[in-house]
Amino acid sequence: MKRVLITGATGCVGRQVVPGLLARGWDVHAIVRRDPPTDISDVTWHRADLLDRQETERAVRAARASHLLHLAWYIAPGKWAAAPENFDWVTASMTLLRSFTAHGGCRVVTAGSCLEYDWAYGYCSEDRTPRAPRTTYGVCKNALQMLTAAMAGINPELSSAWGRIFFLYGPHEHPDRLVASAVRSLLAGKPALCSHGRQIRDYLYVQDVADAFVELLESDVAGPINVASGRPIALKDIVERIGQMLGRPELVRLGAIPQAATDVPLVVADMTAAFERLRWRPAHTIDQGLEKTIGWWRERMAQSEAVTWA
């Protein structure tokens, strides 16, 4: 039986990846820092703090997995982009990877980010677009990508792929991010305050992100690969669709907040390589993804009217 070890299994991508792997017959092991979650089934949990070398090595040794799906990272809201903890996650990831290969691991797939690219280029292509990350998070992911590729380069037993996630949305997303925040505001009958919204991005429904990682893990694709929809969209189009779907278009307030000084007009993914090399395609249009996301938030907010995210 194929066995995979996952980090970040309780995150918004990770929890969608697990059923996908189980459905394809994988024996799923996962590292969890505290108590195993009660709402994720059929996983063998290994308790370890990935920032602790001994605990990490113990968990990797216990799991004896041939495959590693490394999704965990420091993601504290509002702090992740510039936090010094990003450096600790490079160190933690290197320790994890060295331990995994020392115990016979043969394939690793890691979550990268569009923030590794130089956003001044707008159109992000794996081979052509320079990497010039402006955030600490992007520098750390970019450095780890190069180190991981070099590790596979000198180890014929190891193959590695690196999925660069662009913009995602869907269940379990942090409530302050664009889609979640707009949906929640409108469901509560409050205005959704936006910038001008002409920024063009590539948004992908989190289930499709998860499916791409399952496919990447099972493929022999090596190196960086973009994980996106290939269908760029203006932010205002996303928010206006949410307004229409919820029957409250008048609550969408474009131009109500200023654009961030560091904002750029275009960040989209060249999906040529991904679509040529992976059997995967996004299964959700933006409308289908938004419908599901709205349904999830509606249920969640109804279940607990006492919950106040803001």
Next chain:
Amino acid sequence: MKRVLITGATGCVGRQVVPGLLARGWDVHAIVRRDPPTDISDVTWHRADLLDRQETERAVRAARASHLLHLAWYIAPGKWAAAPENFDWVTASMTLLRSFTAHGGCRVVTAGSCLEYDWAYGYCSEDRTPRAPRTTYGVCKNALQMLTAAMAGINPELSSAWGRIFFLYGPHEHPDRLVASAVRSLLAGKPALCSHGRQIRDYLYVQDVADAFVELLESDVAGPINVASGRPIALKDIVERIGQMLGRPELVRLGAIPQAATDVPLVVADMTAAFERLRWRPAHTIDQGLEKTIGWWRERMAQSEAVTWA
């Protein structure tokens, strides 16, 4: 009193750096893995294996230095370029740096390498030449450089510089490297077997390399800076000078061994930035450096005729 903590103090650059720092009034602390060396004086030694996180943190805490000069790395002869240990040294360096900043360190200078550059460009300039290292060593140094710069970027208390060493020669160099090997062969009356020798490189005497690092440490120069002579020379000119100095030009056998398939015609340093930003200049011409190197090997080989390096 200014206090600096050095790693790699017993290496060929490190042991020349120590007297330079002492002469400028530094309180010199150094991390050593085993017993402190008996031939380096006036240093406070801290015993630690840099690959061990707890030992590293303990040594950094004990040293309480404001400055860090990080020269240590994995340098096993014949193996360093492609060894997986390079990855462990990235991790070790990150741990060292995080610990140093956590204990109030304010300036770090690290030894980088011309192997970080894309050698296809020949002329290596800090700002313009792309980094595209072909060796594991180069990938790891390049990744660490980016991480170090990013760490200083989010920490206003920390300044960092990165000295990219090109080609060095002098006392304590490994006996199999170009200059040491040619000198030893000719001193022993044996032929020095070389390739065609038309490759152009930038060679710097190790004392000058060390002086550059002392100057870098005391300066506020930030980011990568080339450490080289700015006077490119063909390898055959170096070897032929050694032949003349030792009165055995007939023992120099150019073309006796094939050029390595990965060899490139030109690897030289743009020294504009270094000479503009540092008060340092190389103090030795190639002839002066070679004379001193020959003197050192002559003494060493005379002291112990029983020593067989080959």
